[in-house]
Amino acid sequence: MNKDTTRVHNDKDNVWQIAIHGTFDVENYGDLLFPIIAEAELARRLGAVNMHRFSYHRKSARKWPYAVTSLTELPALAHQMDATLIGGGFIIRFDKCVADGYLPPDPSIHHPTGYWLVPALMALQNGVPLIWNAPGMHCNEIPEWGRPLLALAVEHSPHVRVRDALTQKALQTLSAHADIKVLPDTAFGLAQVLDVHTPSAELRDIFRRYDLAGPYVVVHATQGLQSFLALWRSNSDVLAGVKLLVLPIGPVLGDHPSALGAPLDRAVTLPFWPSPLLLAELIAHSAGVVGHSYHLAISAIAFGLPVFCSADLEVGKFTALPAYGRVFQLRHDQTLDPQWLVDQLGRRPLSAATCQAVEQLREHWDQVARLIVSRRAAAPEVINRLWQFLPALLENMQGPQQAAVETPRPLAQATQPDWRSAYHRFKRLISRSTS
Known part of the structure; x- marks a missing residue:
């Protein structure tokens, strides 16, 4: 795996101003990761970067993992950006039910295209390079009224990358001119951002306070894990050397330890929700993960860990995961063998598919950096x-x-x-x- 990056010549005397758009104002692990990864990858190539994270609602870095700028401020700032990134995550959508109560602060901002499509059109208007940073659609419809606007946005972007073939197929129906390619979710590059060999002080403190020095499995605090929970409760002898760390991955989606029912033996819960990088560290240092979350699974894959997935691996975005290896389907009607599960635990070398994904992402960030420096963008005509x-x-x-x-x-x-x-x-x- 090649960790080298292409350092792009920087003629700027000041800091690069980069906008990234998504739902960075909600408690959802995957959504919060994207700006962190983008900032680290672009800073490695461009030098000093000021990442403007745009979402519906303003957030202060004092109370949030980072500062988030409200989209109400975008019209005054859009022309100052050196690039605009859309995504990643499941944000190419037109349905109204993004999350419970999640709406724009100003009713004049269309929901939900106000946080992804409108910023893309603003970038085109201001001659700012527009980058589609592996967002996804996940089987939702494009209404007739939105088709020409979305076609315009993708046709005039110099770099359109989406995270799965289903999204690519849907967008390609809009235009024969747009160059739309599939790129693995940028979270597959977590190991390039997070050094698993150097635990943070926060992680070491958690290990000490909650006695997590031995092997532990991260369990998604959500419903639908009955087969795994039954295995855990009835095979304490085989599983005695393993602990559980029960973590909400997306509190905004209702994740909570209570979703697992009665308390579990040898299970640890934290009295706070970890920051995204700390949560990524907790996953990286585990022996494997159990749950429904897409980005829980990707994070484990990125560090060579097994995934026991309760989501249907034959539907939507999850269809991409089995190709990376060590992704096992949990079924309600399936009885798990406890010794088999123990044998699967632990870190192993990355699969060929995972190494290829990391290389694709390296090339993606190299190209994005070159586009930013060259300021290649569509004319506002x-x-x-x-x-x-x-x-x-x-x-x-x-x-x-x-x-x-x-x-x-x-x-x-x-x-x-x-x-x-x-x-x-x-x-x-x-x-x-x-x-």
Whole structure:
């Protein structure tokens, strides 16, 4: 595995200003990791980097793993960025149920495209390099109204990388011009950011206070782990040398130790939710992980650890995981062999697929750094054409409602403007701008 990186020549006298967009304002391990990984990888290549983490809600570094800037401030800041990164994570979405109560602070910001698609369009408008940093869709639909806007965003980005083939297939239906490639989730590069051989002072303190010096398994504090819990409760003799560390991976999604039911023997819970890098360390120093979380699984894979996954490995984003090796399906109707489980535990050399993923990510960050330095971005002409056309589109969309009020119904049906025709003219305009 090649850990060398390409150092890009930096002619700037000041700090690079990099925007990254996602849901960094919620307690969810995977979402919080992306800016940390991006900052470390880009700083290694570019030197000093100021990472602007944009989400709906502002967060202070005093009470959060890092500062988060509210999207209400983006219109005033977008033109100052040297690059805009979208994702990763499951953020290419149009459904409203992102998380319970998760909504923009200003109702004028569209939900949920306000935290991913609108920033992408702003980057195009301001001539800022637009980077798709391996976001995913995970089987959700693209509504008809959103298709031309999303097509515009991906066609005019110099670097579109998505995290799975399902997302690639969905986006490729938008355009024959966009160059969309699959890239492993950037969390596969955790071992490049976190030195597992040098535990942090926080980790050493946890080991000391909670007696975790021996082998332990990280257990996702969520429902659906019945087969593993039954195994643990009925085979204490075989499993006596192993402890459990029960961790919420996404408290915003309802994770809590109580989801596992009655207390478990030799199980440790922490009185606080660890910061993302500390949580990653706890995973990296474990003997394996059990749970449903996608990024719990990826983190274990990145450090050569086994994954006992309760998610369906034949559906959506999880279909990519078995190829990396040592990813085992937990089924409700399956009785686990305790000795088999013990035999699987522990760190082993990375699989060929995992090493390839790490190399792909190295090339990704090298290319992103080069794009930032060259400031390769789309000319804002295409967005200017959008503004030129938008009033006509909106007027045509309003026409049917106004005509229905002012005109008798039979006549209105015959004469109302056809907003769908205007909409399709807009799509053709975007198509011509990329030819």
